[in-house]
Amino acid sequence: MAFIELKNATYKYPYTKEPALKDVSYSFEKGKFYGIIGENGGGKTTLCNLMRGLIPHFYLGKLTGEAIIDGVDVREWDTAEISAQIGYVFQNPFTQISGIKETVFEEVAMGLENLGVPKDEILDRVCQVCRQLKIEDLIKNNPNELSGGQRQRVAFASIIVMDPETLIIDEPTSQLDPEGTEDVFEIIHTLKGRGKTLVLVEHKIDLIAEYCDEILVMQHGSIAASGPTKKILSDLSVLDKGAMLPGAAIFGHEMQRAGKPLREIPITVDEAAALVAERGKAEWQSRLKTRALATPTGLRRWRTLTSPYSPASGWRLWGRTAPARPPA
Amino acid sequence: MAKQGKVNKLALFLIPIGIAVNFIGGQIAILLKLPLYLDSIGTIVVAALCGYWPGIVVGLVSNILNAISSPTTLFYAPLNMAFAIVAAFLSQKGWFKSIWKTLVSSIFFALIGGGVGACITWIVYGFDFGSGTSTIFSIPLHEVVGLPKFLAQFIAESGIDVLDKVITVLCCFSIFKAIPTRFLSKLPLGHVYIKDADKVLEEAE
Amino acid sequence: MDMQFVNSFKSYQKVGNFWCDLYPLTKMIICFSVGLSTIVVADWRYGFAWCLFYFLFAALAGCGKKFAKVFLVLFVVIGLFLTVIRQIGARDVNTTVMFSLFGWKWHLESFVIAMNINSYMLGFAGAVLLFFNTTAMRDIMYSFEMLGVSHETSFIMLSSMQNIIDLRKTSVTILESQKSRGIETDGNVFLRIKAFFPTIGPLMLGAFSSTEEKSIAMDARAFSVDRKHTYIRELEPMTGKEKLLSAAFVVALVALLAARILLSILK
Numbered sequence: 001m002a003f004i005e006l007k008n009a010t011y012k013y014p015y016t017k018e019p020a021l022k023d024v025s026y027s028f029e030k031g032k033f034y035g036i037i038g039e040n041g042g043g044k045t046t047l048c049n050l051m052r053g054l055i056p057h058f059y060l061g062k063l064t065g066e067a068i069i070d071g072v073d074v075r076e077w078d079t080a081e082i083s084a085q086i087g088y089v090f091q092n093p094f095t096q097i098s099g100i101k102e103t104v105f106e107e108v109a110m111g112l113e114n115l116g117v118p119k120d121e122i123l124d125r126v127c128q129v130c131r132q133l134k135i136e137d138l139i140k141n142n143p144n145e146l147s148g149g150q151r152q153r154v155a156f157a158s159i160i161v162m163d164p165e166t167l168i169i170d171e172p173t174s175q176l177d178p179e180g181t182e183d184v185f186e187i188i189h190t191l192k193g194r195g196k197t198l199v200l201v202e203h204k205i206d207l208i209a210e211y212c213d214e215i216l217v218m219q220h221g222s223i224a225a226s227g228p229t230k231k232i233l234s235d236l237s238v239l240d241k242g243a244m245l246p247g248a249a250i251f252g253h254e255m256q257r258a259g260k261p262l263r264e265i266p267i268t269v270d271e272a273a274a275l276v277a278e279r280g281k282a283e284w285q286s287r288l289k290t291r292a293l294a295t296p297t298g299l300r301r302w303r304t305l306t307s308p309y310s311p312a313s314g315w316r317l318w319g320r321t322a323p324a325r326p327p328a
Numbered sequence: 329m330a331k332q333g334k335v336n337k338l339a340l341f342l343i344p345i346g347i348a349v350n351f352i353g354g355q356i357a358i359l360l361k362l363p364l365y366l367d368s369i370g371t372i373v374v375a376a377l378c379g380y381w382p383g384i385v386v387g388l389v390s391n392i393l394n395a396i397s398s399p400t401t402l403f404y405a406p407l408n409m410a411f412a413i414v415a416a417f418l419s420q421k422g423w424f425k426s427i428w429k430t431l432v433s434s435i436f437f438a439l440i441g442g443g444v445g446a447c448i449t450w451i452v453y454g455f456d457f458g459s460g461t462s463t464i465f466s467i468p469l470h471e472v473v474g475l476p477k478f479l480a481q482f483i484a485e486s487g488i489d490v491l492d493k494v495i496t497v498l499c500c501f502s503i504f505k506a507i508p509t510r511f512l513s514k515l516p517l518g519h520v521y522i523k524d525a526d527k528v529l530e531e532a533e
Numbered sequence: 534m535d536m537q538f539v540n541s542f543k544s545y546q547k548v549g550n551f552w553c554d555l556y557p558l559t560k561m562i563i564c565f566s567v568g569l570s571t572i573v574v575a576d577w578r579y580g581f582a583w584c585l586f587y588f589l590f591a592a593l594a595g596c597g598k599k600f601a602k603v604f605l606v607l608f609v610v611i612g613l614f615l616t617v618i619r620q621i622g623a624r625d626v627n628t629t630v631m632f633s634l635f636g637w638k639w640h641l642e643s644f645v646i647a648m649n650i651n652s653y654m655l656g657f658a659g660a661v662l663l664f665f666n667t668t669a670m671r672d673i674m675y676s677f678e679m680l681g682v683s684h685e686t687s688f689i690m691l692s693s694m695q696n697i698i699d700l701r702k703t704s705v706t707i708l709e710s711q712k713s714r715g716i717e718t719d720g721n722v723f724l725r726i727k728a729f730f731p732t733i734g735p736l737m738l739g740a741f742s743s744t745e746e747k748s749i750a751m752d753a754r755a756f757s758v759d760r761k762h763t764y765i766r767e768l769e770p771m772t773g774k775e776k777l778l779s780a781a782f783v784v785a786l787v788a789l790l791a792a793r794i795l796l797s798i799l800k
Contacts, residue, residue, distance in 0.1 A: 348696035
């Protein structure tokens, strides 16, 4: 069942020339995990704002077409109610802390206090979420004195404790150091396991490849491509639409170009490793060099040396870091 | 304050910022060793952008929070609130859009600062000179020039205030210029400051 | 997980000090009644007697040092300064010479006037200081919310205090970076005034632009949902004794005020 349904939604922020969203139609189903990727200014955040009911209420401006959230047109939703129903976590870990609570425990409890949930239930739920997100050791700390990564964890906890059906997560790691990023990945991993409807905007394409069910590629305010993750992220044409491909997919295409195609294009490291191993068994078993390739270390080294898309900073895939390509 | 009802959402979140700016302005003045207060920038900016009530709240709460460390500032709360009223009024009339009118407005602020300030000092300190920097000027004015005590206090307080308020309003002026249109459009009095070039965009619809 | 901490929310918040554990409103009524009474009486014997009590109370409440530090500064800034000013300013009533300081005669009459003003300035200031030093702002706002004040008001008060801390940190950072970029912060007055703008400007604009996200983030936490709130941190409501105590202080204040008015009419 579609939870959020967009039909030819076009939106223009006040005092701007060009619409930020052009004729966007898509239906988001309950329980699925959606990834939104694409270049900056492509309309990713605006799309999130629409799905959270902030458009047109908060941002004003002009919305045409239809945007239906849980069966009700977004224009008829009460902003306060809708924002309590759709959880939202965004990039800046600093503005998400309320600044009016003195301990992390109270900070996490605030949303439930505002909803008037009975006290004993609040205490239970907060404890549970703090355990889940591994912030038990922080509960007595002042939330205003935490590091960025810790704050982002607390921000997640504060939203998750309210148990929203849908969670929109807008570039949660863009301002975090590697350690903080790792923390957030872990949380998203947990959430996926709980069957929530998730919408994630993220530049770290390998993460998207690993978790999302469906992908939307946003470019110039429209959906440039959409569909199942495997289909979108194994297709080279995505590169022309301002998005990146996961390292594994690029590896797959490189193999193809080298005349040694894998059975299919992999999109995650594990898939790639399995496919290489499969191929290796059949054909390369005897060759020492390729056997090295089938091991994770050999694969990583090979990929970083050959892939033209490898960023200077090196790959970061779910805790496994490959060294940056040495400058040519 | 208790009954805010449907207060503009952004205004509500700007109020604490305005209050903090009042404090920090004064702090920076001290850090830079300036002989000025510069502690009403937040009040004037919030009043000019959000209107009377948010401005008055900023003024009042600033003084209440100040009272935590120096309680006598509580008596001067009406002063900050008066600034808010004048700022909101002048803002509605579009005064802060022109640099000249902005500079002229500093005289109003200084006169109010001096007038209301002198009155409060007068009442609080038993109808005589107060205890503060203004006495450095008010006592000579009374002793040497021979002006009556109240007039001496008034002139001294306004005099000190003029330079202070010139810097203050200049600071506010540059802030109004720098706030992006998208942000202004969400504020109660923001429409005053939206540039004509941007207004054209909207009317073209 | 620290369950002891979690369970502490299940009962009323206490620190185990008689004065500190009074309901915030009780403390407020007592402090303001006393503070205002020093203004009503305006006599140095009365005002300074209370000042001594404040020190005692602060010490009993466990914040004697902190309180004394601030209060003694006020004694110098307000008290000493005003005493000198009155020696210069209020001369028309002078007849009795107290002593002579390098040829400058100090008079008893203007000294008493100064002392009377000091007694209520400091008597009032001390009461307010005592109240704020022994009562956390969140507790004050909690008791106000119980009276029906909106949670937005609480937000304004509490958030302002946090903003002051945050912006102060930012301002120091900005000032340092401006210095390292070669902006004069030590030259003459005009140079220093010029340095003021590039410091406060970015500070304010940054803080302003963060309000948009802040308001969205708070909405996501049901800040604007109009429902009866739960408070996980609760204070014990005013007990009968406290009500009686507060009433006594208010009655005393009113009585003093009436006496004062009566006296001035009779004169």
